[in-house]
Each structure stands twice: as C-alpha cells, then as structure tokens.
Amino acid sequence: MVLGFARRDWDHGTFEQMAYEHAKAHARTPWREEVWARLAGNLKFVGGAFDDDAAFDTLDRTLNELRDTHGIGGNAAFYFSIPPAAFPTVLKQLARTGMADNEKCGGWRRVVVEKPFGTDLSSAKELNDLVDDVFTGQDVFRIDHYLGKETVQNIMALRFANSLFEPVWNSKYVDSVQITMAEDVGIGTRAGFYDATGTARDVLQNHLLQLLALVAMEEPTSFDATEIRAEKLKVLRAISLPRDIHEGTVRGQYLQGWVGGERAKGYLDEEGVPKKSTTETYVAVRLGIQNRRWAGVPFYIRAGKRLPRRVTEVAVLFKKAPHLPFNPTDVEALGHNQLVIRVQPDEGVVLKFGSKVPGTTMELRDIAMDFQYGEAFTEQSPEAYERLVLDVLIGDRTLFPDAAEVEQSWQVIDPLEEAWQGHKPEPYRSGEWGPRAADEMLAREGRHWRRA
Ligand SMILES: NC(=O)C1=CN([C@@H]2O[C@H](COP(=O)(O)OP(=O)(O)OC[C@H]3O[C@@H](n4cnc5c(N)ncnc54)[C@H](OP(=O)(O)O)[C@@H]3O)[C@@H](O)[C@H]2O)C=CC1
Numbered sequence: 145m146v147l148g149f150a151r152r153d154w155d156h157g158t159f160e161q162m163a164y165e166h167a168k169a170h171a172r173t174p175w176r177e178e179v180w181a182r183l184a185g186n187l188k189f190v191g192g193a194f195d196d197d198a199a200f201d202t203l204d205r206t207l208n209e210l211r212d213t214h215g216i217g218g219n220a221a222f223y224f225s226i227p228p229a230a231f232p233t234v235l236k237q238l239a240r241t242g243m244a245d246n247e248k249c250g251g252w253r254r255v256v257v258e259k260p261f262g263t264d265l266s267s268a269k270e271l272n273d274l275v276d277d278v279f280t281g282q283d284v285f286r287i288d289h290y291l292g293k294e295t296v297q298n299i300m301a302l303r304f305a306n307s308l309f310e311p312v313w314n315s316k317y318v319d320s321v322q323i324t325m326a327e328d329v330g331i332g333t334r335a336g337f338y339d340a341t342g343t344a345r346d347v348l349q350n351h352l353l354q355l356l357a358l359v360a361m362e363e364p365t366s367f368d369a370t371e372i373r374a375e376k377l378k379v380l381r382a383i384s385l386p387r388d389i390h391e392g393t394v395r396g397q398y399l400q401g402w403v404g405g406e407r408a409k410g411y412l413d414e415e416g417v418p419k420k421s422t423t424e425t426y427v428a429v430r431l432g433i434q435n436r437r438w439a440g441v442p443f444y445i446r447a448g449k450r451l452p453r454r455v456t457e458v459a460v461l462f463k464k465a466p467h468l469p470f471n472p473t474d475v476e477a478l479g480h481n482q483l484v485i486r487v488q489p490d491e492g493v494v495l496k497f498g499s500k501v502p503g504t505t506m507e508l509r510d511i512a513m514d515f516q517y518g519e520a521f522t523e524q525s526p527e528a529y530e531r532l533v534l535d536v537l538i539g540d541r542t543l544f545p546d547a548a549e550v551e552q553s554w555q556v557i558d559p560l561e562e563a564w565q566g567h568k569p570e571p572y573r574s575g576e577w578g579p580r581a582a583d584e585m586l587a588r589e590g591r592h593w594r595r596a
C-alpha cells in the first residue's frame with residue numbers, strides 16, 4: 145500500500161493515476177497490466193498541510209482503516225520526501241497522533257529522512273534528538289541515495305573482495321585522490337531550497353563525504369551495518385581541513401553560457417534566486433585524512449552545477465614509478481597510473497597505465513582497461529531509491545548513514561561555511577569546468593584535475 149500526503153487537491157484516483165503513469169513511463173521491463181492490477185486500489189491520498197492537526201488525524205484514521213481492511217498488519221514506513229524545514233513539524237504530528245508508536249500500531253513504524261539532515265552541526269543534533277524522541281534508533285533511516293547506487297556499493301567489493309588493490313591503497317603508493325560530481329543541469333525549480341543551501345551543504349556534506357569514507361575506510365570486520373558505519377565514522381573523524389581554508393577551497397557560481405549546445409542562464413537570473421545571492425553552485429576542497437594509511441595524501445573533491453557534462457567518479461592516482469629505464473622522450477606521454485571508479489553515467493571501473501606503442505621503438509603511452517557494467521553483466525542494477533526503499537521495508541540499515549556520521553560530516557562543513565561567510569563565489573561560465581581558481585588550487589601543488 146502507498147499512502148500519499150501533501151497539500152494539493154488530489155483524491156485517491158488522481159494519486160493512483162499519477163503513480164500508474166510514472167510507473168509505466170519508467171518501467172525497465174515490458175509493462176504488464178496484470179501486475180499493476182495487483183497494486184491498483186492500494187494507492188490512497190490524504191490532502192492537508194503539515195501544521196493541520198485534522199489532516200494528520202485523517203491520515204492516522206486512513207492508515208488504521210487500511211491496516212484493518214487489508215490485513216496488512218501495523219507496519220508502515222513514513223518517507224519524508226518533503227522540505228527539510230518541515231521535518232520537525234511532521235515528526236511532532238506523528239508523535240501526537242501515535243502513528244509512530246510501534247506498540248499502539250501493532251507493527252513496526254519506521255521513518256525515512258531525506259538529506260540534507262540539518263543545515264549545520266547544531267541543527268543536525270537537534271533534529272537527531274527530535275527523531276530519537278519519536279522513533280527508536282533502529283527505526284530511523286537517513287537516506288543518502290548515493291549509497292543506493294550500485295557503483296558506490298562496488299567500491300567496497302572492489303577493495304575488499306580482491307587482493308590486487310588493497311596492498312597499494314595507501315600513502316606509499318597513492319599520490320592523490322580526486323572525487324568529482326559534475327552536473328550539467330542548473331538548479332531547476334529548487335531555487336528556494338538551493339539558495340539557502342549551496343553546493344557544500346547539498347552534496348559535499350553527504351554524497352561526497354560518504355564516497356570519501358568508502359574509499360578511505362579500513363576493512364570492516366563484517367558486512368554488517370554497525371561495522372561499516374564504525375569504519376566510515378573513523379575516516380570522517382580523521383578528516384583534516386586545509387590550514388588556510390581560502391587557499392585550499394574554491395567556491396563558484398555559474399554565469400550564463402552554453403551547456404550541451406543549449407543556452408543556459410546564469411544562477412542570478414534563475415527564477416527565485418535573489419539578484420545579489422552569494423550562494424555557491426560549485427565547490428572544490430582539498431581534504432586530508434590524518435591516519436597512517438593516508439598521511440600526506442590529498443583528497444581533492446569538486447562538485448558543481450552547469451558543468452560541461454554529468455559525471456560522478458572517484459579517481460585514485462598512483463605515484464609515478466620511481467625510476468624509468470627508458471629514453472625520456474619516449475615516456476613524455478605517461479601520466480599517473482589511475483584507478484577510476486565511474487559512478488555515473490557509463491558505470492564501471494577504468495584502470496589506466498602505460499603501455500608500449502606497437503612499433504619498432506620503445507615508445508610508451510597511457511592506455512585504459514575498461515570494465516563497463518553494461519558489457520560485463522546481463523543483470524540490471526536496481527535504481528538507487530528502489531534498492532534503498534526495499535532496505536527500509538526489510539529493515540536493513542547497512543546503506544544508511546547513522547546519526548554520528550551525519551554529525552561528523554557537519555563538523556567538516558561548518559568551519560568551511562564559517563570561513564566563507566561574507567566572501568563572494570568565483571564566477572564561472574556555464575559549460576566550463578568551474579572557476580579558474582580551482583585549477584590554480586591544484587596547480588599550486590603541481591597537480592591538475594583529471595579530465596572526467
Ligand atoms: N530534488 C532532488 O534532486 C533531491 C531532493 N532531495 C530531498 O528530497 C526531499 C524532497 O525534495 P523535493 O521533492 O525537491 O521537495 P519539495 O519542496 O518539492 O516538496 C516535496 C513535497 O512536499 C509537499 N509539501 C511541501 N510543503 C508542504 C506542507 N506545508 N504541507 C504538506 N505538504 C507539503 C509538496 O506537495 P504540495 O505542494 O502539494 O503540498 C511536495 O509534494 C527534500 O528533503 C530534499 O532535500 C534529496 C536528493 C535529491
């Protein structure tokens with residue numbers, strides 16, 4: 145059963161029709177009406193605002209009726225796909241009506257909270273306290289849809305199921321790590337949310353620090369939620385910020401330009417964005433990890449909107465060979481060996497290394513060994529949300545960050561936000577790879593961003 149709640153003027157039929165059309169449009173296997181028919185009639189909608197007690201009483205009543213008439217038991221998961229500012233109000237409503245009470249409802253009651261979880265450390269703590277007052281810890285699922293992506297889960301498989309990578313996965317062999325999340329889209333219709341949030345809070349605090357944690361963590365003792373969360377937390381705790389935040393970070397904001405052959409307006413011209421907004425739509429940071437494995441290895445992370453194309457990847461760049469017994473002119477085209485985990489699109493893993501160019505001379509050039517999901521597997525990857533919603537229903541918390549991880553991630557972001565206060569972001573043209581200052585940041589350390 146799916147029960148929707150929002151202010152719009154919908155009845156059960158409208159909700160069901162909308163669900164039908166979307167399900168059909170996104171079906172990845174041939175559509176079967178007989179399968180849909182099993183769900184039809186089980187989609188209900190209750191209209192109302194979050195501060196409307198009567199509407200929540202109706203929601204409670206409807207849920208109880210469904211439980212009693214459909215024999216579905218008392219189990220229900222509340223999915224907060226709602227503006228983050230509304231979380232406290234809705235939690236209070238669930239507590240007031242008793243809808244969050246497992247015992248009273250005769251089954252489990254779980255809550256799924258969308259990111260961003262808070263806007264800084266203190267609001268995240270407040271929200272964690274509030275959620276804990278209403279739900280028990282094991283019933284809280286903080287969703288970060290990046291963890292539901294097949295390629296992100298594969299980071300753990302790649303590292304811990306093979307003997308090939310782990311021996312070189314440390315500061316002795318790794319020169320640096322680059323994590324890129326580039327989007328070609330702008331902020332769409334989310335000006336209200338985005339302008340109050342910015343790139344660092346929107347994706348660095350969650351998706352990108354989670355990626356970093358998976359790349360840098362130690363092997364968990366088992367594949368159990370508690371063990372994995374504990375290892376990720378250790379990494380998040382070990383993160384160090386640049387000594388001078390202005391030297392080691394770059395914030396940008398897109399100007400008008402061209403992306404994918406189409407004209408794109410500048411951020412300040414987007415509907416709903418204040419004309420003098422200083423919110424960033426691009427961020428690049430240089431982080432360190434203070435432990436034996438990663439001492440001295442920079443983790444460069446960048447994310448931005450209106451970049452040339454959509455790509456998310458993690459690139460581990462290895463140190464160059466200490467000695468090359470070749471003629472220097474023959475090895476000019478050699479870069480760092482690289483292991484690139486392509487999160488999306490073209491999901492897969494690429495290993496780049498030098499090879500002899502066929503011919504009579506010992507000329508060397510970088511080549512790529514390319515594993516692509518589409519070619520290697522006939523099985524289809526579930527959509528990230530598909531996987532995560534299923535995990536909520538079966539009660540598996542492995543792919544959900546816990547309260548401590550969320551709070552620790554804010555401890556990384558808060559000092560950055562504080563240092564950025566009153567500073568304008570650097571402009572970059574839509575369709576470019578961010579501000580020039582981001583290139584200069586790496587150039588100062590003798591490096592450059594990978595062409596993602
Ligand atoms: N969009 C994205 O790319 C991503 C979003 N998220 C997170 O997912 C969540 C949802 O995002 P998004 O869909 O963009 O959010 P929206 O702001 O569009 O809100 C989602 C829903 O909440 C309802 N709603 C809003 N205010 C009220 C109210 N006062 N009373 C009752 N219903 C209300 C709206 O319906 P109605 O107007 O009919 O009431 C709407 O259906 C957020 O927490 C966001 O941070 C996470 C990852 C990516």
Ligand SMILES: O=C1O[C@H](COP(=O)(O)O)[C@@H](O)[C@H](O)[C@H]1O
Binds near residue numbers: 289327346347456
């Ligand atoms: O969480 C968010 O993610 C989307 C990008 O998600 P993806 O799965 O397409 O990579 C981003 O556009 C949005 O701003 C952010 O809130």
